[in-house]
Amino acid sequence: MFSVFSKKLCTSCASFLLIGSFSASASVNAQNPVDTLTLQKELQEISVNGKNQRQLRSAMPTQLVTTHEIEKLNAANVADIAKHFAGVTIKDYGGIGGLKTISVRGLGAAHTGVSYDGLLMSDIQSGQIDLSQFCVENISSVSLDNGQPMHLLQSARSFASSSVLALQTKLPEYDSAHTFTGRLGIKAGSFGLINPSILLEKYFSPRWAVSFNSIGTKVTGNYPYAININPYGVNIAKGIRKNTDVTSLISEINSIYHMGTMEQLSFKINNYYCDRGLPGSVTIYNDNDGTSRMTDNNWLSQLHYENKKSSVWQYLASAKFNSQSMHFTEINNNYSSLPDKKRVESYRQNEYYLSSTVQYRPVSSLTLALAVDSWHNNLLTVSNMNYKEDPQPTRQTLLANFSAKYVNERFTAGGNLLFTGTHETSDSTFAAPDRKKLSPTAYVSWQATEDDNLILRAFYKEIFRLPTFTELYYHDLGYKYLLPETTHQFNLGVTYHTNKLPFISYLSVTADAYYNRISDKITIVYGMPFSSVRNIGLVGIKGCDLNFSATKNMNKNSDFQLNANYTFQLAQDKQKNTDTYNDIIPYTPVHSGSASLTYRYKSFDAGYNMVFAGKRYSGQNADIFNYLTPYVDQSIFAGYSLKSFKFQAELLNIADVNYAIIQYYPMPGRHFRLTVNYKF
């Protein structure tokens, strides 16, 4: 019964420039979709050092990759990028069509906010965002902010997750000589992958630009796998994934209008259409058990106004509408009593969202901000199996956030207090009760040395996630009295960088130790004849994230870049008086990490990427049936730019390692991709 739900289930980086160059104004916001042309221009020439400045000076840990690095990560989707951040666990059900979600520091995917050009994405039904719905080709930066993004001029909702994965799209770039530009691209690869893309950008005047981009994906995806079916030895069962085809089209229009240098209006409309087969998990001895399909059709539109004309008072206002439709069918002999043996479920959810923020800076060292967001969600369900009246739940949410930050030359301290209020209605007898909650965050950072080489930082954040509509209202499973699931995060870290080493041009290291707690964890409690959901879990996560980055500039034509991350985390069940006390939480490896090494020589570049995870268990009891073997997934690429053309060849999972991130959802073995892009 959970099948549908288990399957269903980009940042201008100018702010670090400012932060890097004059720390007293670190609160100046530029991390939103509509930066000024000047900053946008500077962004294109951003150095590695500038990027690191933001990562190193932030009181709450943040990790960032921008266009040029994204191109070198062998990334087919946003999840492939996020894998390279410390502290991240990606759940990947395999293949192009497999659900991909991000969990940060053991807290679970529902606690990670995913923002797209400054506004948070939502899925009121499942609570988690599928990272395969974004187009990598059109993303200019991806950042992961533990806690929340550091600037104050942002929506209240940006403060409402345990961490935020912020995606920022590319902006049209004004050039008076070329007011019409674009890119055509095609990617092809193993398992029948064809991936054409187009980007068109037009400046109608120096003030007004419109861009259009679209990417289509067609893949059969039938990749081979091998699974050992002998827990006491080796007995390999080989097979080919079936029903893995994907046809998708992502289309987006962006428009930006500059009313003045520091005042602008931007608009976005995005459609995501995806029709895919759901291969499901591998069932040993049975590879012909019906076919499931899912069709998504999501619309997203955002309107965004920002005014930063004054350094004292600044404003931000946004409106968003999004509508997500999901149609699920499964043909299976189990549905012999249904027409065509076909189970049909359709879901449609809408969100209407308004946000407004005002920031006040009475003196240069002190910034205050107030943000108020309000939005409305609803969910409609149609199903032909075990029919029950659709409860048609709705939720009205109000957020108000007050934040303050004090910054002087060596010291930063700040915090915020977030109020959340919700009201729900339902067509069934009654809806979930109203919730009101206050959530605090506080952070400090201190520059320990005269220059900014060594910085100490700390933060505390308490936040929660509300139960999803599935958890509250789904058939017999849902439970209306669920409390929010609360997280507490404590972080203590140090950052260091230098360019004074004899053999490395630039080196930076960050190390953060953290302790997280999840209380009132929302857990499915199995039972007979049916299961339910309750707040019964308590989880404690001790961990540390290490990030290492080094650059070696050989000469102006060539350089090496190395990035490495390592995460140690012990996510344990802390519910006392149970058999599972201190057991490791499923799917959280104790050791995990990634590394990437790239080399550039003139217009040629090449690189190596790897991601690894230690042993994991799919359930709480550590036994051979739950055991997932450690893996190292290694990929390489080579790219060459010739005039307006850029060629790239990628070889993925070069060691042809058979592994799974989710048990019995095998990942593809060795495969390749070839890309050609033409810019005009």
Next chain:
Amino acid sequence: MNTKRLFGYLLAIVSIIPFLSSCDDKKEIENVEISTGVYVLNAGKLNNNNSTITYYDFASGFATTDVFAQKNGRILGDTGEDIIQYGSKIYIAVYQSSLIEVVDPKTMTSIKSISMKDAQGNATKPRTLTCANGKVYIVLYSGSVAQMDTTTYAIDKTIAVGANPDKSVIANNKLYVANTGGMATVKDSTISVINLSTFTEEKKIKVNLNPSGDINADSQGDVYVQSNGNYGDIPGKFQRIEAGTDKVTDIAVGVKGFTVYNDKAYIYNFDYDASWQATNKKIIVYDLKNEKVDNESLVSSTIEKTPYSIDVNPVTGDIYLGVTDYSSLGKVYCFGNNGTEKFTFTAGLNPAKFLFMISK
């Protein structure tokens, strides 16, 4: 130190981390010899390919957690639902793997694996097994019952029943199959009665909604059905289908699962508390001949986790209760017929069925 070497070292350090953390979780084969004891079929969890068979040896008191995989060098499959012995063979229904596994009782080695498919090659999903007259009757969740020959393993005939049939029992030379409609638009509420001489459906008997619980018969041919209702306004029931008249009568006893031994129903029941944890766990003995409760609560010792399955050793009358928390290894309690706890042993995830190996 040159740069390349430095990068080389760094890479080597990073690359080694996963190997430091990995360890070999493979288990040793225990080389158990099967004598008199009990096989426990552990269903495992759907889509986890972790159904197992535990063998508990009466003489040594030792439980081997996964005797099938140990003896066969491969896993049993996904969601074992039923295990029976007929003559010199054991038959196991593996639901999600859509497989009938035929096994030698003395060695637990596979004799034959039969994939259950329809004419188009799609899985038909076996749920429960019964046997009579040299045939094994396989209830298929896809909506039919197959008759399999025990020498050729050929499916002689398949007949349609109701939606999503599940539990089954033979009484009065008839096969009673509970149609649950678990994956239908509306749940079913009928018992299909199949004449075994002709292997045709004689009739459908209407019972309470959703007869997805246990079904058993007594020596008089009365059939007892446990239904689960709609988990809302229609409650579950425990009902008797009278032999001969097919009259359906409610029995006012709360039942989560039961077995029949010597014309007594051994029932486990429990309630869910506010945290959805099982409370008031008890074993009730109900006298089927005299139609009265023999014992409200047979067992005084504390029962851990959630009761999941019950059976009685036909020789000793000992009661076996399987319990689960649905996520980790299960446990089996053995109580004497008077309710005193004799021993316990660890079983696999979701211990669902018992098969007693009485003679060597």
